[in-house]
Amino acid sequence: MEADICSQLMAHSSWLNMAELVQYYGTGRRKTAVARVYLRPGSGDFKVNGRAFDEYFVTPAQRSAAKSPLASADAAATFNVVASVLGGGVRGQADAVKLGIARALMQFNAELRKKLKSEGMVSRDSRGKERKKYGQKGARKRFQFSKR
Numbered sequence: 166m167e168a169d170i171c172s173q174l175m176a177h178s179s180w181l182n183m184a185e186l187v188q189y190y191g192t193g194r195r196k197t198a199v200a201r202v203y204l205r206p207g208s209g210d211f212k213v214n215g216r217a218f219d220e221y222f223v224t225p226a227q228r229s230a231a232k233s234p235l236a237s238a239d240a241a242a243t244f245n246v247v248a249s250v251l252g253g254g255v256r257g258q259a260d261a262v263k264l265g266i267a268r269a270l271m272q273f274n275a276e277l278r279k280k281l282k283s284e285g286m287v288s289r290d291s292r293g294k295e296r297k298k299y300g301q302k303g304a305r306k307r308f309q310f311s312k313r
Contacts, residue, residue, distance in 0.1 A: 187205070187206060188203045188204060188205045189203070189204040189205075189244075189269040189270070189272045189273045190202070190203055190204075190269055190272065191204075191264070191265040191266060191267065191268030191269030191270075191271075191272065192264075192265055192268065193260070193261040193262055193263060193264030193265030193266070193267075193268065193289075194261055194264065194289055195253065195257045195258075195260035195261040195264065195289070195290055196253050196254075196257040196292070196293055196294070197252040197253040197257065197293070197294075198250060198251070198252045198253030198254070198257035198258040198260070198261040199250070199251050199252055199253075199261060200248050200249070200250045200251075200258065200261035200262045200264070200265040201248065201249045201250075201265065202246065202247070202248045202262060202265030202266050202268075202269050203246070203247045203248075203269070204244040204245070204246055204266070204269040204270065204273060205244060205245045205246075205247065206243065206244060206245070207243075207244060207245030208242065208245065209241055209242040209243070209244070209245065210245040210246070211232075211245070211246045211248075212245075212246070212247050212248065213231075213248045213250060213258075213262065214248070214249060214250055218231070218232075218246075221255075222255065222259055223255070226256075226259075227255060227256060227259040228259075230256075230259045230260055230263050231259045231260075231262045231263055231266070232266075233263055233284075233286065234263055234266040234267040234270055234281060234286050235266060235270075237280060237281065237284055237286070238270050238274075238277050238280065238281070240270065246266065248262050248265065250262060260290065263286060264286070264289060267281050267286040267287055268287075271287070
């Protein structure tokens with residue numbers, strides 16, 4: 166059985182390059198959004214959940230937030246980015262992709278950490294939704310006060 170698997174791998178090795186197998190992984194989180202980001206050497210293609218980058222992130226703010234680590238590292242045309250994002254809203258997902266790209270870039274080159282950290286892309290934004298309290302309408306809002 167092992168010999169059969171090895172022979173299949175050898176047959177397919179003609180179309181597999183080592184450069185295609187190299188990838189850098191980073192996980193990003195923001196609010197309830199989680200992004201798994203893979204950087205692969207390439208021409209700068211960007212896919213999010215199998216869709217084109219411009220199709221997934223519609224507003225310019227979301228696009229600039231998601232691509233900011235690549236722009237600061239001058240690596241926008243160096244890597245193909247494949248991101249799988251779950252949960253949250255689109256803005257939270259864009260920030261999760263930003264953190265995932267920053268972590269993957271640091272895995273690629275540890276010297277980029279100083280530059281990314283100075284621009285605030287290394288640390289996770291831990292702000293989340295505040296819980297609703299009992300005896301209140303929401304987290305902070307109270308029920309309308311009635312004097313009598």
